[in-house]
Amino acid sequence: MLSSFFPCHWISPFILSILLFSRTFMAIIGGVIAGILGLNSLTGFIFYFLVMAMTSVALTAKAKFSIHSYFDSWNRILLDGCFGGLMSFVLFWTYPSYVRFAHFPPPLIKLSELCCQSFQVLLS
Amino acid sequence: MGAGFLVGVIGVLILSHATYSTIQYRALLKITEEEFSGPPIDVVIELIVSLVLCLWAAMAAPGNFKSIHPQSEENRVVALPANLDFMIFNHRGKIFPLETELKLK
Numbered sequence: 001m002l003s004s005f006f007p008c009h010w011i012s013p014f015i016l017s018i019l020l021f022s023r024t025f026m027a028i029i030g031g032v033i034a035g036i037l038g039l040n041s042l043t044g045f046i047f048y049f050l051v052m053a054m055t056s057v058a059l060t061a062k063a064k065f066s067i068h069s070y071f072d073s074w075n076r077i078l079l080d081g082c083f084g085g086l087m088s089f090v091l092f093w094t095y096p097s098y099v100r101f102a103h104f105p106p107p108l109i110k111l112s113e114l115c116c117q118s119f120q121v122l123l124s
Numbered sequence: 125m126g127a128g129f130l131v132g133v134i135g136v137l138i139l140s141h142a143t144y145s146t147i148q149y150r151a152l153l154k155i156t157e158e159e160f161s162g163p164p165i166d167v168v169i170e171l172i173v174s175l176v177l178c179l180w181a182a183m184a185a186p187g188n189f190k191s192i193h194p195q196s197e198e199n200r201v202v203a204l205p206a207n208l209d210f211m212i213f214n215h216r217g218k219i220f221p222l223e224t225e226l227k228l229k
Contacts, residue, residue: 014187021185026178029174029178036171037162037163037168062189069196070192
């Protein structure tokens, strides 16, 4: 009788935030590792999806391999957050390449020059 | 949260050490004018170890999954209708005739 009052497959947003945390954290760590390894174009994206597959397997193991007592579908564990984490991955993947070339990218140089000039104008 | 968080901190520290080693290695390559084909083997081992530690931290730190079934052992849903303190009888429904033949289904 209780199950008629309460929806059976209601997932708490807290659990979804656990999934999101794991995905984003692993995307950031994977991005840093891909940057250190110096992976190029397609190899980096393949590496990202390998890391996400590892995360999916680990999440399945965390759910003790009984997905349907914790989630409503497999997509929650396999797909959710994969493409959101891609943005974090690319950010942390390309950041070391700026360090590698040991100079600022051109837009930042322009920006810093502009800042210096405006400071000089303000001070004079 | 404590142990998982600590493992994650250790993983990030190993990762930053690997980053520092790679920067030094690249500086060395710049002096000897060689091409970078990949970090040295000890850095790769450090990366693998930190990846495993961070994977562990990502699983352990945020918290445990809770079952979605209301009948489960670890269920935390407090059933309000089962709690007699919250039952209210003094409402406008009392002017309607009581249907004693009504069956709960």
